[in-house]
Amino acid sequence: MRNILFTLILFLLIPGFVSAQEFGLVVNQSADITTENDGIVYEYNALVVPRLYFLFGENASLFVSAGVNLGYSKADGFTYVPELLRTELGLQWLNLGIQLGRFGYSAPLSFLAEGLFDGVLFTHSSSAGQFRLGGFYTGFLYKKNAMIEMTEYDRSINDFPLNYNDFTNTYFAPPRVIAGLDWEHLAVADFLRLNISAIAQFDFTDALDSEQYDSQYLTIKVGFPAGSLFFDAGGIVSAYQTEDSDAKISYAGNIGVNLTLPSNFNSRLSFNAQYASGNFIPITTQYVGEIFNAKLSGLGVLDLSYTAKFTEKFGLTLGGKYFIRTDNDSVNTFPIEEEGEGGKLMGAEFFGRLSWSPVSDIQFNLGGGAFIPSLGDNWKSADPVWMVALSLVIAVF
Numbered sequence: 001m002r003n004i005l006f007t008l009i010l011f012l013l014i015p016g017f018v019s020a021q022e023f024g025l026v027v028n029q030s031a032d033i034t035t036e037n038d039g040i041v042y043e044y045n046a047l048v049v050p051r052l053y054f055l056f057g058e059n060a061s062l063f064v065s066a067g068v069n070l071g072y073s074k075a076d077g078f079t080y081v082p083e084l085l086r087t088e089l090g091l092q093w094l095n096l097g098i099q100l101g102r103f104g105y106s107a108p109l110s111f112l113a114e115g116l117f118d119g120v121l122f123t124h125s126s127s128a129g130q131f132r133l134g135g136f137y138t139g140f141l142y143k144k145n146a147m148i149e150m151t152e153y154d155r156s157i158n159d160f161p162l163n164y165n166d167f168t169n170t171y172f173a174p175p176r177v178i179a180g181l182d183w184e185h186l187a188v189a190d191f192l193r194l195n196i197s198a199i200a201q202f203d204f205t206d207a208l209d210s211e212q213y214d215s216q217y218l219t220i221k222v223g224f225p226a227g228s229l230f231f232d233a234g235g236i237v238s239a240y241q242t243e244d245s246d247a248k249i250s251y252a253g254n255i256g257v258n259l260t261l262p263s264n265f266n267s268r269l270s271f272n273a274q275y276a277s278g279n280f281i282p283i284t285t286q287y288v289g290e291i292f293n294a295k296l297s298g299l300g301v302l303d304l305s306y307t308a309k310f311t312e313k314f315g316l317t318l319g320g321k322y323f324i325r326t327d328n329d330s331v332n333t334f335p336i337e338e339e340g341e342g343g344k345l346m347g348a349e350f351f352g353r354l355s356w357s358p359v360s361d362i363q364f365n366l367g368g369g370a371f372i373p374s375l376g377d378n379w380k381s382a383d384p385v386w387m388v389a390l391s392l393v394i395a396v397f
Contacts, residue, residue: 021052021053021054021055022052022053023050023051023052024050024051024052024053024395024396025048025049025050025051025395025396026047026048026049026051026393026394026395026396027046027047027048027049027392027393027394027396028045028046028047028049028391028392028393028394029044029045029046029047029391029392029393030044030045030046030389030390030391030392031043031044031045031389031390031391032044032387032388032389032390033387033388033389034291034385034386034387035383035384035385035386035387036385041073041074042072042073042074043071043072043073043074044071044072044073045069045070045071046069046070046071047067047068047069047070048067048068048070049065049066049067049085050065050066050067051063051064051065051085051086052064052065059091059092059093060089060090060091060092061089061090062088062089062090063086063087063088063090064087065085065086065087066082066083066084066085066087067082067083067085068080068081068082068083069081069083076161079162081142081144081162083142083145084102085102085116086102086103086104086116087101087102087103088100088101088102088103089101095124095125095126096122096123096124097122097123097124097125098120098121098122098123099120099121099123100119100120100121101118102116102117102118103116103117103121104116104117105117105119105121105134105136105180107180107182107197107199107217107219107283108182108184108195108196108197108219108221108234109219109221109234109236109252109253109254110286111252111254111274111282111286111288111295111296112199112217112219112236112252112282112283112284113178113199113282113283113284114284114286115145115146115147115284116141116145116146117136117137117138117141117178118136118137118138118140118141119134119135119136119137119178120134120135121133121134122134128185129183129184129185129186130183130184130185131181131182131183132180132181132182132183132184133180133181134178134179134180134181135177135178135179135180136177136178136179136180137175137176137177137178138173138174138175138176138177138178139172139173139174139175139176139204140172140173141172141173142171142172142173143157143158143171143172143173143174144158146173146284147284147285147286148173148174148176148283148284148285149174149285149295150174150176150201150203150213150215150281150282150283151203151205151207151211151212151213152211153174153205153206153207153211154174154205157173157174157205158173158174174205175204175205176201176202176203176204176205176283177201177202177204178199178200178201178202178283179199179200179201180197180198180199180200181197181198181199182195182196182197182198182199182219183195183196183197191224191225192222192223192224193222193223193224193232194220194221194222195219195220195221195222195234196219196220196221197217197218197219198216198217198218198219199216199217199219199283200214200215200216200217201214201215201216201283202214208243209243210242210243211242211243212242212243213240213241213242213281214240214241214242215238215239215240215241215281215283216238216239216240217236217237217238218236218237218238219234219235219236220234220235221233221234221235222234228259228260228261228262229257229258229259229260230257230258230260231256231257232255232256232257232258233253233254233255233256234253234254234255235251235252235253236251236252236253236280237249237250237251238250238251238252238280238281240279240281248279250276250277250278250279250280250281251276251277251280252274252275252276252277252280252282252296253274253275253276254272254273254274254275255272255273256270256271256272256273257270257271258270263308265308265309265310265311266308266309267306267307267308267309268306268307268308269304269305269306270303270304270305270306270307271302271303271304272301272302272303272305273300273301273302273303274288274296274299274300274301274303275299275300275301275326276296276297276298276299276300276326277298277326277327278297278298278326278327279298279327280296280297280298281297282295282296282297288301288321288323289301289321289323289349289351289371290349290351290367290369290387290389291335291349291351291369291370291371291385291386291387292321292323292334292335292346292347292349292371293334293335294323294334298325298326298327299323299324299325299326299346300323300324300325300326301321301322301323301324302321302322302324303319303320303321304319304320304321305317305318305319305320306318306319312357313356313357313358314354314355314356314357315354315355315356316352316353316354316355317352317353317355318351318352319350319351319352320348320349320350320351321348321349321351322345322347322348322349322375323345323346323347323348323349323376324344324345324346325343325344325345325346325378326344328342328344334346335371335385336373336379336382336385338379338382340378340379341377341378341379341380342378343376343377343378343380344377344378345375345376345377345378346373346376346378346379347371347372347373347374347375347376347378347379348371348372348375348376349369349370349371349372350369350370350372351367351368351369351387352367352368352369353365353366353367353389354366354367361394361395361396362392362393362394362395363392363393364390364391364392365389365390365391365392365393366388366389366390367387367388367389367390368386368387368388368389369386369387370384370385370386370387371384371385371387372384373385
């Protein structure tokens with residue numbers, strides 16, 4: 001709770017010491033309806049986020065935000081969770097920038113690491129590209145939003161319910177230290193976008209020495225346009241170590257193409273393919289599907305999507321994904337609990353979303369779809385898993 005109290009003090013005291021300020025309030029509500037083996041599951045979440053932005057002269061700024069997440073689910077009942085969100089001090093001198101505090105960070109391939117982190121990030125921009133050097137810590141983040149699940153010990157921490165009588169031991173994410181160095185150039189030879197990064201993470205949990213997991217990742221990502229097409233590809237080679245084993249290698253990657261369609265409105269057709277070996281473990285967990293809740297570990301994903309923005313207020317997204325298991329021994333989580341028949345074809349997911357923004361400060365989103373396991377060979381007789389999702393975002397400035 002100390003982080004929340006500190007943020008409230010900043011909200012009250014800082015305005016008198018800065019040259020400019022901007023106040024905002026965002027309310028994000030979402031309701032999901034999903035079918036499961038034991039019936040229909042309803043979930044509701046409302047995130048209320050007040051935020052302030054301050055300027056210190058011409059070279060410094062401070063962004064402060066905190067929130068309360070109110071929710072209901074069948075498993076947990078009614079819940080309320082306070083959280084310190086983006087709280088960042090930014091400094092800029094010529095080509096050098098510094099971010100300090102809690103802020104968003106993404107690896108070049110976002111399925112490796114993406115989200116809010118506590119730490120510091122140095123950036124330097126020049127004609128040779130942009131260089132970034134950062135160090136981060138995850139142990140002060142709220143565990144359900146940090147999504148750090150690299151080991152069984154991490155999963156046991158995240159699965160344990162929040163208990164306000166034991167707040168310190170039940171609120172925070174598994175503690176890990178992350179260091180990253182990357183270089184990006186947007187126009188190598190005037191057309192090639194290139195990004196190279198090296199990231200390392202170190203396990204500071206209380207797990208037994210034999211269960212602790214340290215890992216390093218080397219990433220290369222390239223992209224280039226060709227008329228109305230844009231091609232991109234990336235790969236990760238990872239080395240990882242545990243106390244009772246020698247260093248081992250894992251890998252993951254993706255390749256994609258985006259086609260801008262000739263039309264009277266903005267529309268795009270995209271194809272993307274991802275692959276990860278069974279022993280590849282990303283730092284943060286991102287689900288590869290809207291309904292198929294699995295991280296990119298021991299999986300391949302084929303993804304075809306269409307997006308269109310018919311007007312400034314109305315847009316549409318349609319997509320289909322097919323999931324292929326690359327390693328039957330890998331540990332993962334799926335929307336169907338049964339182990340299945342050991343097949344590698346997990347099934348297909350189809351999902352669509354409509355977005356409508358009647359005014360700039362309000363946005364409605366309605367999505368729905370199904371995961372159909374019978375289109376694979378692992379759960380041939382399983383019923384489809386259906387989902388309908390509705391969200392409303394209101395921003396007040």
